[in-house]
Amino acid sequence: MSISAVLRNSRTRALCVLVVLRKSVRSFYTYKMAEKPADYLSTNGFESKTPFLIGVAGGTASGKSTVCQRIMEKLGQQHKEHTERRVVCISQDSFYRSLTAPERLRAERGQFNFDHPDAFDDKKLLATLKDILAGKKVEIPEYDYISNSISNRTNTLYPADVVLIEGILVFYFPEVRDLFHMKLFVDTDSDTRLARRVPRDIMERGRDLEQVLNQYMNFVKPAFEEFCLPTKKFADVIIPRGADNLVAIDLIVQHISDYLKKNPSEVLLTGGSSISDSPQRSSKGGRPH
Numbered sequence: 001m002s003i004s005a006v007l008r009n010s011r012t013r014a015l016c017v018l019v020v021l022r023k024s025v026r027s028f029y030t031y032k033m034a035e036k037p038a039d040y041l042s043t044n045g046f047e048s049k050t051p052f053l054i055g056v057a058g059g060t061a062s063g064k065s066t067v068c069q070r071i072m073e074k075l076g077q078q079h080k081e082h083t084e085r086r087v088v089c090i091s092q093d094s095f096y097r098s099l100t101a102p103e104r105l106r107a108e109r110g111q112f113n114f115d116h117p118d119a120f121d122d123k124k125l126l127a128t129l130k131d132i133l134a135g136k137k138v139e140i141p142e143y144d145y146i147s148n149s150i151s152n153r154t155n156t157l158y159p160a161d162v163v164l165i166e167g168i169l170v171f172y173f174p175e176v177r178d179l180f181h182m183k184l185f186v187d188t189d190s191d192t193r194l195a196r197r198v199p200r201d202i203m204e205r206g207r208d209l210e211q212v213l214n215q216y217m218n219f220v221k222p223a224f225e226e227f228c229l230p231t232k233k234f235a236d237v238i239i240p241r242g243a244d245n246l247v248a249i250d251l252i253v254q255h256i257s258d259y260l261k262k263n264p265s266e267v268l269l270t271g272g273s274s275i276s277d278s279p280q281r282s283s284k285g286g287r288p289h
């Protein structure tokens with residue numbers, strides 16, 4: 001091979017290396033830039049961090065809401081103004097879909113399956129969680145168990161550092177499940193849950209005993225076994241005995257408290273924090289907990 005051919009060849013190789021280098025540098029930046037909007041909301045040169053999203057699943061009356069309340073209390077959030085809260089909680093029940101006229105009639109007779117995934121508006125739930133993760137203020141509808149429908153009242157959920165969402169099927173829908181940074185499953189035995197559900201539904205949800213028991217046997221119990229219980233395997237932490245498990249609750253509170261300390265709530269100036277400081281999905285590597 002002549003010297004000029006060698007030079008041409010090595011120049012070509014050098015060019016190739018440069019192209020490869022440029023390509024990998026560009027794709028590195030593209031990756032970083034593409035990742036950024038999911039973790040930070042950028043407004044007028046300021047960025048607010050994405051909240052740490054915690055899913056709390058478990059059977060009916062397992063104590064999901066009570067566990068969330070305890071966590072809020074122990075973190076001193078319960079009595080704060082809504083706009084001041086760093087930790088907030090919402091329910092999947094706010095995302096029940098509206099029923100057709102025949103479904104409404106069946107629901108009034110306790111013959112509608114509210115424990116089946118089809119009873120939920122999972123698209124709306126997903127869109128709302130994405131808005132929450134983007135740092136947006138969102139309106140959460142109040143659910144009315146007496147009329148079996150979303151009421152016309154909503155609660156404003158202001159951007160917070162930690163958002164808990166509890167519900168029987170929060171880990172059922174894969175796209176929703178993948179959004180959580182931490183997944184808790186409240187594991188309370190079925191007898192205890194039924195013993196709690198009966199008085200609650202009679203006193204708080206306007207039902208009579210026969211209706212509660214029929215609904216439980218026909219829909220709640222079979223759907224728990226088919227749709228809710230299999231999602232326990234996705235949990236990062238299982239809480240046996242629900243709110244009675246003070247050790248588990250204290251460990252979770254400690255973890256959230258550490259997260260809040262490491263992530264001051266002030267808005268950050270653009271470029272002020274590295275991507276690696278932001279929450280990672282628990283389904284991927286590098287989880288923060």
Ligand SMILES: Nc1ncnc2c1ncn2[C@@H]1O[C@H](COP(=O)(O)OP(=O)(O)O)[C@@H](O)[C@H]1O
Nearest residue numbers: 059060061062063064065066067196200243244
């Ligand atoms: N550890 C507990 N001991 C006694 N009652 C409880 C306990 N946890 C929950 N309850 C009661 O059981 C019912 C269901 O609890 P809740 O937290 O609303 O469950 P979920 O949100 O899973 O449906 C409520 O009336 C609640 O007060």
Ligand SMILES: Nc1ccn([C@@H]2O[C@H](COP(=O)(O)O)[C@@H](O)[C@H]2O)c(=O)n1
Nearest residue numbers: 059060061114115145148149167168220
């Ligand atoms: N109109 C409705 C809507 C839901 N339910 C039942 O509520 C349960 C979920 O709420 P928990 O607080 O118990 O987790 C679910 O098991 C539904 O059967 C209802 O009865 N009526």
